[in-house]
Every structure is written in structure tokens, then in C-alpha cells.
Amino acid sequence: MKQKLRQYKAWLYLLPAILFLGVFMVYPLIDVIIYSFEEGFNFVTRTSQGTGLFNYSYVLHDPYFVQALKNTFLIVIITVPLSTGFALLLSLALTSIKPLRNLYQTVYFLPYVTNTLAVGLVFMVLFKKTAYTDGMVNLLLNAFGAPSVDFIDGPYWAKMLVMCIYTVWVVLPFKVLILTSALASVNPDYYKAARVDGTRPSRIFFRITLPMISPMLFYLVITGFIGAFKAYSDEVALFGTDLNAAGMNTMVGYVYDMLYGASGGYPSYASAAALLLFLIVLTITCINLMVSRRSVHY
Amino acid sequence: MKITLDHVTKRFPNRNKKIREDVIAVNDFTFEIPDGKLIGLLGPSGCGKSTTLNLISGLEMPTTGRIYFGETDVTDIPAEHRGVGLVFQNYALYPHLTVLDNIMFPLGNLRGSEKLTKEQMRDKAMEVAKLVQIDELTERRPKELSGGQQQRVAIARALVKMPSVLLLDEPLSNLDARLRLQTREELARIQHETGITTVFVTHDQEEAMSISDQIVVMKDGLFQQMGKPQEVYDRPDNLFVAKFLGTPPINVFEGTVKDGKLYIGDEAIFPVKLAADDSAPTEDASANASSDAAPADGRPVYVGIRPEGFLPKENGAFSLTLKKIEVMGRDTSVVATHEKAQAATIRAIIASDEAVHEKDGIVRFDIKPNKLHLFDRTTERRIDYTAL
Ligand SMILES: Nc1ncnc2c1ncn2[C@@H]1O[C@H](COP(=O)(O)OP(=O)(O)O)[C@@H](O)[C@H]1O
Ligand SMILES: [Mg+2]
Numbered sequence: 001m002k003q004k005l006r007q008y009k010a011w012l013y014l015l016p017a018i019l020f021l022g023v024f025m026v027y028p029l030i031d032v033i034i035y036s037f038e039e040g041f042n043f044v045t046r047t048s049q050g051t052g053l054f055n056y057s058y059v060l061h062d063p064y065f066v067q068a069l070k071n072t073f074l075i076v077i078i079t080v081p082l083s084t085g086f087a088l089l090l091s092l093a094l095t096s097i098k099p100l101r102n103l104y105q106t107v108y109f110l111p112y113v114t115n116t117l118a119v120g121l122v123f124m125v126l127f128k129k130t131a132y133t134d135g136m137v138n139l140l141l142n143a144f145g146a147p148s149v150d151f152i153d154g155p156y157w158a159k160m161l162v163m164c165i166y167t168v169w170v171v172l173p174f175k176v177l178i179l180t181s182a183l184a185s186v187n188p189d190y191y192k193a194a195r196v197d198g199t200r201p202s203r204i205f206f207r208i209t210l211p212m213i214s215p216m217l218f219y220l221v222i223t224g225f226i227g228a229f230k231a232y233s234d235e236v237a238l239f240g241t242d243l244n245a246a247g248m249n250t251m252v253g254y255v256y257d258m259l260y261g262a263s264g265g266y267p268s269y270a271s272a273a274a275l276l277l278f279l280i281v282l283t284i285t286c287i288n289l290m291v292s293r294r295s296v297h298y
Numbered sequence: 299m300k301i302t303l304d305h306v307t308k309r310f311p312n313r314n315k316k317i318r319e320d321v322i323a324v325n326d327f328t329f330e331i332p333d334g335k336l337i338g339l340l341g342p343s344g345c346g347k348s349t350t351l352n353l354i355s356g357l358e359m360p361t362t363g364r365i366y367f368g369e370t371d372v373t374d375i376p377a378e379h380r381g382v383g384l385v386f387q388n389y390a391l392y393p394h395l396t397v398l399d400n401i402m403f404p405l406g407n408l409r410g411s412e413k414l415t416k417e418q419m420r421d422k423a424m425e426v427a428k429l430v431q432i433d434e435l436t437e438r439r440p441k442e443l444s445g446g447q448q449q450r451v452a453i454a455r456a457l458v459k460m461p462s463v464l465l466l467d468e469p470l471s472n473l474d475a476r477l478r479l480q481t482r483e484e485l486a487r488i489q490h491e492t493g494i495t496t497v498f499v500t501h502d503q504e505e506a507m508s509i510s511d512q513i514v515v516m517k518d519g520l521f522q523q524m525g526k527p528q529e530v531y532d533r534p535d536n537l538f539v540a541k542f543l544g545t546p547p548i549n550v551f552e553g554t555v556k557d558g559k560l561y562i563g564d565e566a567i568f569p570v571k572l573a574a575d576d577s578a579p580t581e582d583a584s585a586n587a588s589s590d591a592a593p594a595d596g597r598p599v600y601v602g603i604r605p606e607g608f609l610p611k612e613n614g615a616f617s618l619t620l621k622k623i624e625v626m627g628r629d630t631s632v633v634a635t636h637e638k639a640q641a642a643t644i645r646a647i648i649a650s651d652e653a654v655h656e657k658d659g660i661v662r663f664d665i666k667p668n669k670l671h672l673f674d675r676t677t678e679r680r681i682d683y684t685a686l
Pocket of ligand 2: 344347348349467
């Protein structure tokens with residue numbers, strides 16, 4: 001009897017959280033799933049023309065969606081390993097220096113507290129070619145005898161290059177922060193033991209340091225994947241709101257455009273695209289978890 | 299391998315940045331650790347034991363002084379070339395590796411002509427695993443082992459390269475009391491079987507006394523005394539060593555030597571003759587002259603009496619105010635007070651078949667001369683004497 005009462009009490013305490021999550025997360029999620037199967041759902045009349053996979057078929061055949069899918073995958077595949085690797089190198093360097101460490105740490109953390117749009121502006125100054133100037137980077141390229149490239153309105157590879165540099169640069173500070181603290185939390189006795197045994201630095205790194213920080217590294221890879229799949233605002237900061245025209249749209253951008261963009265007003269298509277994104281992220285995360293079971297040591 | 303420390307000093311910049319003065323963790327150490335023995339490095343927390351060990355291992359470099367292994371000067375040789383095995387207080391086992399992989403880890407570092415095949419490494423690792431009796435557990439991870447088992451793995455890992463010196467930093471302090479007793483015997487056995495010169499650090503005097511061939515006592519970075527445990531116990535060089543060794547601790551009183559008699563309060567305990575070359579160093583004899591030059595008041599001393607040095611006698615020379623008597627099977631513990639005692643209570647241990655004669659709250663004892671030590675009141679150095 002008493003136990004029952006205690007159970008009710010537990011539910012009572014959980015109620016606010018459950019209500020909140022239910023209204024703002026579970027209900028919309030279910031709604032999105034329903035929308036995605038309802039053909040041509042209309043917000044105003046709240047009617048649809050039937051149910052089925054029509055929305056998915058439409059989205060998958062939409063060249064803009066295919067482009068967005070391609071862009072997103074490229075960004076994910078390029079920036080996640082690159083930023084994690086860089087962050088690891090920087091953290092190792094930061095941990096091994098003594099003087100000025102705090103200064104460097106602050107410098108590396110600056111991008112994290114800087115507004116995305118402000119950073120976008122700086123990148124524009126660096127990369128954009130205007131009628132008056134070719135931009136800093138082009139001036140540099142010219143100095144080495146290479147021709148100017150329009151990184152913002154030019155060829156696809158140039159735009160993707162800037163996009164990836166930008167993304168890596170923006171996500172780096174958080175990863176450096178996490179990894180420096182992970183490295184600092186490795187008990188120095190492990191290194192002392194390894195030193196007395198005459199362990200080579202490479203072996204120390206691969207057999208001791210890496211396994212010790214593997215949970216944090218894994219966390220960064222997972223959140224990195226998810227974050228990169230949800231990329232959107234960074235693209236807007238660099239290429240403006242009409243990402244489809246720039247050919248630099250992402251999956252989240254596509255969903256947004258389908259809802260609110262100039263050609264928007266299609267909640268059914270948006271829902272289908274959103275669910276496709278969800279499935280992709282879910283699959284990748286599951287693969288990550290499976291890989292981690294073998295290589296991450298808690 | 300014999301280890302010699304020759305005027306070794308280690309200074310650290312103070313961790314508290316506001317204090318400019320360096321910390322002298324090890325101050326001018328000169329002593330020799332004999333080959334093939336088990337040596338206990340003993341002292342209170344923060345007295346520089348770990349630093350001394352790290353200096354021997356090569357993890358720290360001395361600020362001044364030289365260190366020799368055998369006849370070789372190893373001061374400038376880095377840790378990995380000194381051939382030492384090191385065991386840490388928290389064992390520092392690699393948690394992601396199995397016990398066997400942990401033990402094999404040092405072997406994987408061998409290069410060139412020393413390089414071993416996987417098979418050879420395995421065999422060697424199994425051999426030491428057997429020595430420390432964990433050969434049944436080699437496929438487990440460290441966290442699946444008890445503290446004592448982890449300790450053995452750590453020792454096995456330190457031994458697998460057959461080092462010439464084995465160093466252990468507080469090897470037993472993470473174990474519970476029962477396991478500690480067991481493991482210290484085990485440690486002594488392993489040392490005995492391998493014959494490797496072993497130095498282990500502890501702040502527990504009982505631990506050091508029970509298994510060491512010799513102990514080195516230190517305090518605040520200063521070397522105090524070295525010798526066989528019993529010898530150091532029986533002839534402490536100074537008051538600190540006397541107080542640090544022994545449980546229950548030695549009872550310390552303020553006393554005076556006057557007219558060939560040792561007085562505590564008004565009672566003459568027994569007649570003594572101080573050794574002619576008493577421990578006051580000759581160079582500052584003038585500073586000490588005052589205490590010698592006042593024979594009328596006698597020479598003030600500290601009197602240390604071991605708990606087992608009390609003999610209950612109806613008309614004994616030394617009277618204490620009785621507080622209580624604790625009977626603990628084999629022997630009896632008499633708890634008493636005395637106004638000249640340093641501690642609030644005095645503890646005397648007597649055989650339980652001996653009678654304690656109490657009269658008006660007073661118990662009287664005779665003191666066994668070899669259990670009574672005299673120390674100078676200012677230098678706290680030992681004063682040799684003969685009981686007459
Ligand atoms: N790396 C260091 N930097 C500054 N001070 C240190 C360092 N290592 C030890 N010390 C100081 O040296 C003294 C002796 O330390 P330690 O050898 O660890 O003592 P123990 O092992 O006997 O407890 C302590 O006062 C400690 O604070
Ligand atoms: Mg220590």
C-alpha cells in the first residue's frame with residue numbers, strides 16, 4: 001500500500017516534465033509522422049487528399065532535395081573527422097605547452113562565443129569577390145600566381161570548400177574544450193608508469209591516451225555527426241537565405257524552405273523530408289554505437 | 299643492486315605561487331641501500347618519501363647530489379634506462395587492457411635485439427603472474443579484480459622486465475586492514491624469491507617494521523635514521539624517531555639528570571651516568587655549555603619510556619595517577635597520567651598475570667633501563683647513558 005502511494009507520488013513529481021515533453025516534443029513528433037503520410041495537407045482547411053507514400057516519393061524526386069542531401073552528406077563526411085582530428089591535435093599541443101597555455105585556450109575558444117552571422121561576415125570579407133576587391137584569400141592566391149576564384153558565388157567546389165572551412169572553424173572550440181579537459185583528467189601516474197617502462201610516445205598515444213579519452217572522443221563524434229546533419233544557419237550566414245539558388249541548401253534548409261520559404265507552404269513535404277533526415281541520423285548513430293562497443297573504453 | 303644517495307637534494311618551486319621560497323622535499327640525503335634487501339622508507343605524510351622514490355626511479359632529477367646504482371652514476375640517466383620497476387599507490391593499471399596485456403605492456407617496449415615475440419612475452423608474463431599468484435586471473439580487466447589482486451598485477455607489471463631495483467610507493471595503503479597484513483607478507487615473499495633490491499614507501503611504522511630488512515626514517519625532507527627495525531626501535535637517534543616507531547607510542551616526560559640520578563618530577567627513577575662523549579656536538583659546545591654548566595639544577599632532558607618498559611612494583615620508584623586498566627587477553631594496558639608527561643595519558647603494557655598495586659589512585663612502577671631513552675631538551679638528540 002505504502003509502496004503504491006510512493007509510486008503515485010513519483011508520477012506526480014514527474015508530471016510537469018511529462019506534460020512539457022508531451023506537448024512540445026512527443027505530440028509534434030507524432031503530428032509530423034502523420035503529416036508525412038497525408039497527401040497535400042492544408043493547414044487552413046485541415047484536410048488532405050489521401051494517405052500514402054506520395055510525399056516521400058515527391059521529396060526524393062525533387063532535385064533540390066537531392067542537392068541538399070548531397071551537400072549535407074559532404075559537409076558531414078568532410079567536417080566531422082577533420083574537426084575532431086584537428087581538435088585532438090590542438091588539445092594535445094595545448095596540454096603539452098606550459099607558458100601561455102591560458103592565452104591560447106582563450107583564443108581557441110573565441111569562435112564559440114562569437115555570433116554565427118558575425119563570423120559569416122568575416123568569412124565574406126576574407127573570401128568574397130566584389131566589384132572593388134577580390135577579397136583577402138584571392139589576394140593571397142594571386143600572390144602565389146594563382147587566378148582569383150569566386151568562393152561565394154563561384155564554382156560548387158569553391159563554395160563547398162569555404163563551407164567546410166567555416167564549419168570546422170566554428171565547431172572546433174567546443175571540441176578543443178572537451179578534449180583538453182579529457183586529456184587533463186587522465187591520471188598522470190599512467191604516463192609515469194609508461195615512462196619508466198620506456199614506452200615510445202606513439203605507443204603512449206595509441207595504447208594509453210587514446211583509449212583513456214575514447215569516451216569523450218566518441219561523444220564528440222556522435223554529437224558532431226548530429227550537429228553537421230542539422231547544419232543550416234552557417235549556410236545562411238555565408239550564402240544568404242536563397243540556398244537553393246546558391247546550390248548550397250542542406251536538409252534542414254530544405255525543410256525550412258518547404259514550410260516558410262518563398263516557395264513554401266507544404267507541410268506534408270517538409271514532414272517527409274524531416275523524417276528522412278531523422279532516419280538517416282538514427283541509422284548513423286546506431287552504426288556509431290555499434291562501432292563504439294568495440295573501441296570505446298569506459 | 300646497491301643504491302647510493304650522495305648528498306641528494308630536491309627543491310620544488312612552491313605550489314602556492316604567493317610563497318617565493320622553494321619547497322625542499324629532500325634535504326641532503328646520504329645513505330646506502332644494500333643489495334638484495336627489502337628497505338622500508340618511513341615517515342609522516344609530506345616528508346618527501348615519494349620524492350625520494352622518484353629520484354631513485356629517475357622520474358625526478360635531483361637539484362644537487364649524485365645517485366649511484368652499484369658503482370654506476372645514474373644521476374643523468376633517464377628513468378627508462380635505469381632498469382627500475384615502479385608500483386604506484388593507486389596501481390595505475392591500464393583499465394582498458396586485460397591483466398595479461400597489462401603485464402606484457404613493458405615488454406612491448408623492447409626494441410632491436412631485445413625484441414620479443416608475442417609467444418615469449420606471453421610466457422614471461424605468465425611466469426611473473428605465477429610468482430605473484432594471479433595466473434588464474436589473466437584474462438580479466440583490472441576493475442574486475444579486488445584491491446589486493448590489482449596490487450599483485452601492478453607488482454607483476456613492475457617485475458616482468460626483471461628490473462634491478464623495485465620501487466613501491468605506499469603499496470599497501472589502498473587495502474583494507476586484513477588484506478594489508480596478508481599482502482605485506484606476500485610482498486616480503488616475492489622480494490625474497492626474486493632477490494631484487496626493493497624500496498617501499500610507507501607512513502605506517504608497523505608495516506615498515508614488520509617486513510623490512512632495514513628501515514630509513516625521515517621527517518620534513520631530512521634523513522633521521524637508518525638501520526634494522528629492531529635496532530632503530532631499541533636505539534632511536536632522536537626524539538622524533540622514538541615517537542614515530544612503536545604502537546602504542548613511547549611515553550615522553552620532561553625530566554632532569556642531577557647528582558647522578560634521573561628525576562621525573564621529584565622522584566628519582568634510577569641512578570644514571572651520562573656517557574662522557576654525550577651527543578651534544580662538539581662544534582656548538584659553547585651553546586650547550588649553559589645546560590652543562592648548571593649542575594646545581596641538573597641537566598634537563600626528555601625521558602622516553604616504551605609502554606613495555608614499566609614493571610609494576612609495590613614500592614616502585616615511579617608513581618603515576620591511575621586512570622583505568624584495560625585487560626586485553628594476553629596483556630594488560632595501564633592508562634595513567636603524570637604532570638610531567640607530554641601526552642594527556644600514559645600507556646603502560648604489562649603481562650596480564652602481573653598484579654597492579656593501586657593505592658589512593660596511585661600506581662608505582664620500576665622502569666626497565668633498556669626501555670628508557672634520554673634525549674637532549676634542545677637538540678632532541680639521543681643521550682647515551684649507563685644505568686648504575
Ligand atoms: N611536483 C612538486 N611541486 C611542488 N612541490 C612538490 C612536488 N612534489 C612534491 N612536492 C612537495 O614536496 C614535499 C614532499 O612531498 P612527497 O615526496 O610527495 O611526500 P610524501 O610522499 O612523503 O607524502 C611536500 O611538501 C610536497 O608538497
Ligand atoms: Mg607520497
